[in-house]
Amino acid sequence: MHLVRDPLPQARDRAILKVIGIGNPWRRDDAAGLAAARRLQEILPADVDVREEAGEPTALIDALDGADAVWLVDAVSSGVEAGTVHRVDASQRALPAELFAPSTHHFGLAEAIELARALGRLPRTAVAFGIEGSTFEAGDGLSPPVDAAVGEVAERVRAEVAAWTGAP
């Protein structure tokens, strides 16, 4: 029965790479991760699985499943200048809670990552980018510094994916 429900992963000769943008499209700069995912969808090779998530932790942990490497992009609010890009190699250490644990309703990204690690479901390579936002009020449209940072993060993720796969 276990095999029927959870068949063995198909034999594959190439690694599974995922990019996950996290955010709320209706809270201005909170959408930075979603915007980065959309840009990466256009510039990354088609076999990289790019997806958008609202940040619900169980869905997020499910989204990590099966990946050999994952890049996560989320908006953060730590009090530094808007547009500042934070990068944390989550495969090496826990995400700093002051950056990635903002929600009182749910676990933040930091806890979702640690739960995935405890459950043995964190991909070998897991990198989180945090884009410092300035406005999280209701509405759409990124602030100019965050919009610029989205471009920077997209380029850095593209380069890291290329380096990971050994592509030029």
Next chain:
Amino acid sequence: MAERRTIRNDLLARVEGEGALLVQIAGGQVADVKLKIYEPPRFFEAFLRGRAFTEAPDITARICGICPVAYQMSSVQAMEQICGVQVDGQLRALRRLLYCGEWIESHALHVFMLHLPDFLGHESAIELATHDRELVSRALELKKVGNELMTVVGGREIHPVNVRVGGFYRAPRKRELTALVDRLERAREVALEAVEITAGLDFPDYEHDYELVCLAEPDEYPIDRGRIVSNRGLDIAVAEYDEHFVEEHVEWSNALHSRVVGRGSYLCGPLARFSLSADRLSPMAREAASEAGLEAEERNPFRSIVVRSVELVYAADEALRLIADYEEPDAPAVPVEPRAGVGYGCTEAPRGILYHRYQLDADGTILDAKIVPPTSQNQKAIEEDLRGVVERSLDVPDDELTLLCEQTIRNYDPCISCATHFLKLEIARS
């Protein structure tokens, strides 16, 4: 013991929202207990004024990311009462099914991720997961089934978008629901395991003689409708709520305290529902409760984790029944025309009764709104439990006592954001 002690926690963990606790002990006695809810008030009732009656389910759903369905169900019930509309048959069944999804999602989160670590001596669900990966994986699986049910019926797993006054925007196809059957059956098995695991935990020796308040229906376990009843003889229509319950402001909380007129504190939520309606559980849930050794009237609030697990069995079982009986309705909603009047709604959010009252003018504009969430109603009972628990544990060192107090608060699965529309901990020994 003449020492003065202060036990405090300024930011309570594993509860929804922001609050704190202060316990003051002087001369070996508990001098004061305050559950401080400092999350700012959110003024939902005020900004509902001037909005259309049709907007209430979507606006009030935003009060909570964990129990949005409760807000939607209490609000549509009140609006439909004003407009003279009955939502019955399969549309009502779909509402109950959606609510089962919320109970599964919310109870699975609380039982395994927020409350169980207390009993097993772990700081968090993450620490629990490092010790018992399999258990936490099953918990996530269970919660996910709740999410899926919410998505199929409600259109989205958080803040569902498919509920409207009169019914739904779209009724699911039968096959969309039957596709969930296997996973719900598996969820029911995990819930049965949860009853067994939680029944075997060590519980602090504490009981309290609560007035237990919940909804009641003659032939079913209370979820989406019913009269308001208590173990002290209260038996009223929802429209009579304001005559029997009052809210009052206390300076240390941004959430209003509720009490029963002429009596005082009361408890709503799983303990109340189980104590007053256990005979209306499904046979499987009833048997699980009996094997778990639950009392006919359960008065140990720490055992609420067992009751929640029994309710998880029931919610999965009831969802399976509703799906088996489902027939696609002719229309996803019944027509509703606004009219002037006052309407009342009350449903069983996972943490207890959620009361709404609205006044509309003839074109359906909301003139006045009142919302009383379960955590507000339970604040007095939480403070009484804290006093009782601390009185029995005066010789316990501060760090252990702090943990025991936090656990006491988590017995209620408090939703602070709901209550302020509401936790930190502070124990002062002096």
